[in-house]
Amino acid sequence: KNQVEQSPQSLIILEGKNCTLQCNYTVSPFSNLRWYKQDTGRGPVSLTIMTFSENTKSNGRYTATLDADTKQSSLHITASQLSDSASYICVVSDRGSTLGRLYFGRGTQLTVWP
Amino acid sequence: EADIYQTPRYLVIGTGKKITLECSQTMGHDKMYWYQQDPGMELHLIHYSYGVNSTEKGDLSSESTVSRIRTEHFPLTLESARPSHTSQYLCASSNGTSDAYNEQFFGPGTRLTVL
Numbered sequence: 001k002n003q004v005e006q007s008p009q010s011l012i013i014l015e016g017k018n019c020t021l022q023c024n025y026t027v028s029p030f031s032n033l034r035w036y037k038q039d040t041g042r043g044p045v046s047l048t049i050m051t052f053s054e055n056t057k058s059n060g061r062y063t064a065t066l067d068a069d070t071k072q073s074s075l076h077i078t079a080s081q082l083s084d085s086a087s088y089i090c091v092v093s094d095r096g097s098t099l100g101r102l103y104f105g106r107g108t109q110l111t112v113w114p
Numbered sequence: 115e116a117d118i119y120q121t122p123r124y125l126v127i128g129t130g131k132k133i134t135l136e137c138s139q140t141m142g143h144d145k146m147y148w149y150q151q152d153p154g155m156e157l158h159l160i161h162y163s164y165g166v167n168s169t170e171k172g173d174l175s176s177e178s179t180v181s182r183i184r185t186e187h188f189p190l191t192l193e194s195a196r197p198s199h200t201s202q203y204l205c206a207s208s209n210g211t212s213d214a215y216n217e218q219f220f221g222p223g224t225r226l227t228v229l
Contacts, residue, residue: 004156034217043118043204043220044157089156093216102218104156 002027006090006105014113017080021108023073023090031095035064035075038087038107047075047088077110085112117141120205120221127195128229135190135224137205146188147218149204150174157204163188195228202226 004025013019025033032051036044048057048064050073056065061084063076077084087107094101118139127133139146144165149157149172159172163182177199178192188207192199202225206218 009154031216041223041225043206043222045220046217049217102159106154106156109154 002092002094002103004090004092004103004105006088006108008108009106010109010111012111012113013080015080015082018076018078019080019110021075021077021088021090021110023075023105025071025073025090025092025103025105027071027092027094027103029095030068030071031093033064033066033073034091034093035062035073036089036091038089040086044089044091080112082112082114085110118205118207118219118221120203120224122224123222124225124227126227126229129194129196131195131228133192133195133226135203135205135226137188137190137221138186139188139207139219139221140186141207141209141219142185143207143209143219144185145208146182147206147208148172148178148180148188148190149206150176151202151204151223161190195226197228200226200228 007022034049035047038044047062050057050066061078066073087109089107090105092103121136146163148161151157158174160174160176161180163169169180202223204223205221208218
């Protein structure tokens with residue numbers, strides 16, 4: 001069964017600190033992995049995308065890593081800001097359909113305190 | 115910011131009412147999707163469309179229906195709302211031209227509460 005598991009479920013950090021969010025997946029055949037940021041009451045917005053051959057991808061203070069062998073990904077946030085408070089969702093796409101099927105994790109709820 | 119819009123943003127209605135959630139995109143995308151999301155849970159695909167006059171049911175069974183008469187418009191209708199329909203509904207679209215980079219752009223969502 002194709003699944004995406006994220007940890008931790010929630011995380012509280014102080015402003016300026018770094019943090020790392022984890023994602024494990026069993027989706028096969030694998031196409032790509034995205035990290036989305038979802039603010040409360042809003043739709044998800046894509047932060048990074050990585051395909052099978054990519055190990056790391058950065059977008060400002062966000063750095064995603066991918067280990068396709070172990071089927072693990074992480075999202076590292078440096079120098080956190082209050083605006084980073086949101087849910088971060090790991091989304092994996094399979095290669096087996098023209099629809100571009102997406103498998104969603106439940107997200108990590110990050111709260112940044114001043 | 116993606117050019118995909120949803121109205122209303124919030125809706126509180128009584129049981130038995132018929133409602134239509136609107137979704138429109140100005141990016142000319144062929145593929146459109148409806149997801150349902152409960153707090154703290156993953157998004158579940160309830161409907162999708164490959165293009166005009168094409169609609170399919172998603173993974174999560176839903177009593178809602180959709181239509182795709184125009185490329186840019188993908189409304190979702192509930193004929194008789196019930197409290198179990200209370201949820202957040204997210205619309206998305208993609209151009210689907212590349213399997214490896216099939217990014218879906220999401221609207222802001224509609225928060226539906228059925229009393």
